Amino acid sequence: MTNSVPLSDADLDALRESLTGRPPQEILRKAFDLFGDSAAISFSGAEDVALIAMCHEDGIPLPAFTLDTGRLHPETYELLEKVREKYGVRLEVFSPDSAAVERLTAQKGLFSFYQDGHEECCGIRKVAPLRRALASKRAWITGQRRDQSPDTRAQVAVVEIDRRFGSPDRQLVKFNPLALWPSQRVWSFIRAAEVPFNALHSRGFVSIGCAPCTRAILPGEHERAGRWSWEEQTKRECGLHK
DSSP: OOOOSOOOHHHHHHHHHHHTTSOHHHHHHHHHHHHGGGEEEEOOSHHHHHHHHHHHHHTOOOOEEEEOOSOBOHHHHHHHHHHHHHHOOOEEEEOOOHHHHHHHHHHHOSOTHHHHOSHHHHIIIIIHHHHHHHTTOSEEEOOOOGGGOTTTSTTOOSEEEOTTTSBTTBOOEEEOTTTTOOHHHHHHHHHHTTOOOOGGGGGTOOSOOBGGGBOOOOTTOOGGGGBSTTSOGGGOOOSSOO
16 A cells, blocks of 8 residues: 655654665665555666666566656667666656757757756756656655765765655655665676666766766766766756755
8 A cells, every 4th residue: 555645754754764774675665665656766877777676676566767868878778778678667768848959959059068057958858857757756766875976965865855856735755775875885786686787887987977968987086077077076966866
């Protein structure tokens, strides 16, 4: 039986306390037990595929969705199909509004983000589709980790209320089952479980987004250094997790 009543602050605190430090599989199971099909995994990177693999192993039938910005690497599209085929997951794809993309490119060209920042383009290609993806959801599950970005993700909680994509009329709960896992632990799981991953990871790419906005990192650089590398470090979020 799924939960249809908004969580109170006390309920949220108790849930967070009970899940912090628990295995990701237990957190995924709790998300499904509470919200059923009205919860979904947001799939974009290696961490998200690990979550899908955990659900597959433990028989947790959470659906998943992904955002096709129209500017992803070919390797990313190949990964989407590998994941769909291997795990049989219900993977819904959300694309940007074509009219909004056409207006932006007509007014500013294809690479305006190099001059005036990535937020406008990401707003059209990522944030707006995510808003549509979450419109019918009570909860979403992400692969965010605290060590992905000391500047923007250091305080990520295992479970929290998403006030940006939720509303006063529709509480949206956000689960981050890998929040406390370091990168090395994620990749140990990926290799041990033979989880498919983006071929770009083998070429020095760590955090992978749209093709024009992602590069391989250099030795000693933090993993988010390859995202929007022409911008100041504390601004390197696309708006999905602000």
